[in-house]
Amino acid sequence: MFNNSAKILFIFILMMSTMITISANSWLGAWMGLEINLLSFIPLMSDNNLMSNEASLKYFLTQTLASSILLFSSIMYLYKNNFMSFFNNLYNDNKYISMMILLSLLMKSGTAPFHFWFPNVMEGLNWMNSLILMTWQKIGPLMLISYLIIKTMLMWCIMSSIIIGSLGGLNQTSLRKLMTFSSINHLGWMLMSMFSNESLWITYFLFYSFLSFNLIFLFNMFKLFHINQLFSMFLFNKYLKFSLFLNLLSLGGLPPFLGFIPKWLTIQYLTFNNQLFMMSIMIIMTLITLYFYLRLCYTAFMLNYYENNWNFNIYWKNIMMNIYLMLSFFSTFGLFIISFMFYLI
Structure with missing residues (x-):
């Protein structure tokens, strides 16, 4: 390009x-x-x-x-x-x-x-x-x-986005469609965070953009388009495997990772405003998105999964791979870094 x-x-x-x-x-x-x-x-x-x-x-x-x-x-x-x-x-x-x-x-x-x-x-x-x-x-x-912001109309769109984004990704084998339904789910969270203030949805959007870039950077580097390519094409070593799937879990908003921060802020706003029913639906549906991310990770995280370590050096010497691993480190441990900086201040 x-x-x-x-x-x-x-x-x-x-x-x-x-x-x-x-x-x-x-x-x-x-x-x-x-x-x-x-x-x-x-x-x-x-x-x-x-x-x-x-x-x-x-x-x-x-x-x-x-x-x-x-x-x-x-x-x-x-x-x-x-x-x-x-x-x-x-x-x-x-x-x-x-x-x-x-x-x-x-x-x-x-x-x-x-x-x-x-x-x-x-x-x-x-x-x-x-x-x-x-x-x-x-x-x-x-x-x-x-x-x-028209509250009634947006509430229906938020609910349908979160439900469709979660359930739509369950039967997908294409990584692009998986990312699409994940994006629809995140759109629901962004619209919900708009009710709080201007800065919250912009913060959510920036975190989401960073995490999406991190995943797509690797998908583009290895030309991965379908789920079966994840296991047959390039995952010859533990470092690549764990960095990819931890980034997936971070995009899904699993608590130890960076992607949990914007969801945390939105959940905090919903709790303060007594919108507990909406919060419950959003969390349950996000757990479904985490399910289809974990379904991808499960096979790769198994200890008896076959690996060829001899092919590792082909990718390791690439500058793009080093950039990806740096971004992946921040995506995985960003929550700990930000929390540590917050308590230092």
């Missing part, structure tokens, strides 16, 4: 368009940023094969539908207010228009029950494009959703 000057240009436009979206002071400005973002991501998706072209077409059609709803709703809202109103007091002015805008943003971000395009699009992309779709492409829609 970074050897192609055209793709570097499109990545730059992609980043600038997200900045336009989150700094816009009207819904039309935000819509313009989202459209530039869409049109810059489509060329990055096209990878000269049938799967990626099909994925880019599906992504384009879905995002165009969401954008047209957003544009129609924004013009309706501005027309009712003589083209003088911005983000302020949208829900108080007109509930139906605000619900349409929120619906279009939920569709753009891939939140359940508007998630049906997400797994199919992910399946046709390479790992780098998948990472962009799971992380950077969610910044604009999520920031706009945080301006427009």
Whole structure:
């Protein structure tokens, strides 16, 4: 990707368009940023094969539908207010228009029950494009959703995202679809953390982006796309095996690892606000996501699993592997490091 000057240009436009979206002071400005973002991501998706072209077409059609709803709703809202109103007091002015805008943003971000395009699009992309779709492409829609919180509607979307994200990953053999349903589950947690304050969901998003990058870095390095490749292709040594699967457990939010911190903060907020029923559903469904992560880890963690140590040096001397192991160390022991720094302060 970074050897192609055209793709570097499109990545730059992609980043600038997200900045336009989150700094816009009207819904039309935000819509313009989202459209530039869409049109810059489509060329990055096209990878000269049938799967990626099909994925880019599906992504384009879905995002165009969401954008047209957003544009129609924004013009309706501005027309009712003589083209003088911005983000302020949208829900108080007109509930139906605000619900349409929120619906279009939920569709753009891939939140359940508007998630049906997400797994199919992910399946046709390479790992780098998948990472962009799971992380950077969610910044604009999520920031706009945080301006427009309709509690009842968002609660239903949060519940469906957490349930579908957990149950949908149970029968998957594709790692890309597994990461997709994991992303839908994390989206539910991010939307829930939005009810607390602006900084909590941004903190959650940054932790999630780091952990996703950590996993996808390794998947891309060894070109892993299916579960059976985890055991047959490269896991010839204990270090790689443990670093990969501990990162998986960290993404699932298992307590000793870094991925537990944002979940911990969200659970703390829910407890303080007496939303115990919602908290119980979220924790139970997250345990199901941990189940399908542990299902991957179980075979590799068994002591009688076959290993070939003679193939180890091929990967160990790679600079990218050293970078990955450093990131993996922070992902695994980050909770202890942050806790230690907190008590020192």
